[in-house]
Amino acid sequence: MGNIGEASIVDIGSGPGGMLSYFQSQGHKVAGCDLDNQAVAYGRGQGVPLTHGSVTDLNLNWTPDIVILSHVVEHFLSPVSDLQDIRRLLDADSRLYVEVPGIKRLSPLSAYYQADFLRQLQNAHNFYFSARSLGNLFRTAMFSVENINEDIRAIFAPADINNIEIRPDYQDALNHLQRLEWYHRYNLHRLGTIPQLAYHPAVLSALKRTGLYPFAKRVHDAFF
Numbered sequence: 001m002g003n004i005g006e007a008s009i010v011d012i013g014s015g016p017g018g019m020l021s022y023f024q025s026q027g028h029k030v031a032g033c034d035l036d037n038q039a040v041a042y043g044r045g046q047g048v049p050l051t052h053g054s055v056t057d058l059n060l061n062w063t064p065d066i067v068i069l070s071h072v073v074e075h076f077l078s079p080v081s082d083l084q085d086i087r088r089l090l091d092a093d094s095r096l097y098v099e100v101p102g103i104k105r106l107s108p109l110s111a112y113y114q115a116d117f118l119r120q121l122q123n124a125h126n127f128y129f130s131a132r133s134l135g136n137l138f139r140t141a142m143f144s145v146e147n148i149n150e151d152i153r154a155i156f157a158p159a160d161i162n163n164i165e166i167r168p169d170y171q172d173a174l175n176h177l178q179r180l181e182w183y184h185r186y187n188l189h190r191l192g193t194i195p196q197l198a199y200h201p202a203v204l205s206a207l208k209r210t211g212l213y214p215f216a217k218r219v220h221d222a223f224f
Contacts, residue, residue, distance in 0.1 A: 006028075007023075007028045007029070007065045007066060008028065008029040008030070008062055008063070008064045008065050008066070009023050009028050009029070009030050009031075009064060009065065009066045009067075009068065010030070010031050010032065010033075010058070010060070010064040010066070010067045010068070010089065011030070011031075011032040011033075011067075011068040011070070012032070012033055012054075012055050012067060012068065012069055012072055012086065013033075013034055013035075013069065013070065013071070013072035013075070014032030014033060014034045014039075014043070014048075014050060014068075015034055015036065015039045015043070016034075016039040016040070016042045016043040016046070016048075016050075017030075017032050017043035017046070017048035017050050019068065019070075020032050020043075020048050020049075020050075021043070021046060021047075021048050024047075024048060029062065030048070030049065031049050031050075031051070031058060031060060031064075032048065032049070032050045032051070033050065033051040033052070033053055033054060033055060033057060033058050034050065034052070035052070035053065035054065037052050040052040054082075054085075055082070055085050055086050055089070056085050058089070060089065063089065063090065063091050063094060064089060064090065064094055065093065065094060065095070066094070066095055066096075066097060067086060067089065067090065067094065067095070067096045067097070068096075068097050069086075069096060069097070069098045069099070070097075070098075070099045071099055071100060071101070073098060073100050073127070073129075073134075073137075074100045074101060074125045074126060074127045074128065074129070075124060075125065075126060076126065076127070077126060079127065079137055079141070080137065080140050080141050083137070083138065083141035083143070084141050084142070087141065087142060087143070087158055090158045091158070092157075092158060094157070094158060095146070095155055095156070095157055096138075096143065096155065096156040096157075097153075097154075097155055098134070098138075098152070098153070098154045098155075098156060099151075099152065099153050099154075100127075100128075100129050100134060100152050101120055101125065101128055101129070101152075102128075102129060102130065102131070102150050102151050102152035103117065103120070103128050103129065103130055103173060103176065103177065104130050104131070104150040104173070104176055105150050105151050105152070106120060106176075106180060115180055115183060115184070116180070116184065117177055117180060129152060130150065130152075130169050130172075130173050130176075131148045131149060131150050131152055131154070132167050132169040132172075133169045133173070134148065134152055134154060135148060135154075135167065136166050136167060136169070138154075138156045139161060139164050139165065139166070140164055140166075142158065142159060142160065142161055143156040143157060143158060143159055144156065144157050144158075144159035144161070
């Protein structure tokens, strides 16, 4: 990959190209595509080189250093095939940055979607992922996992994989969702508001003034 002053970046599912506009202003070579014709027209009006269509409609005469898939993969109908189309744009030094909704980001004591999987669901999404299941998908499409977490934010690299390792995650994901349901049944998910309250300046000030801050911090770190 070139140095940061020479990066070439493709955003798939770019919308009107807001991210690309920033990268373009920093001197990077950019291109994007989106299925929303109005969004593409607006972005083009702002000087961002966008294509109306999918990745197969891009007509690049250069190889991107970075491809961004931000909340796009969950919309794919044929994710392995779509990722293989993207792979054809890349060389060994290219990297994919991927974000998708993570079902394990919904933790019992998190305020994220009130720890309720049903609140996270929407009809435009065909898939939901854990870090492990997303890794399985990308390995199947011949990418190696360089970095991933349960939020999910991940970096993948093109790879030649002889033996694709599929790491089952169904039972663990099911157990996680059942645990969330248990917390909701007894309204324990409401405890997820405690960390937000703990960061309030007045609360922090009172804890420090009374000498309870070290104890409160240990409790916070242990449970949240």
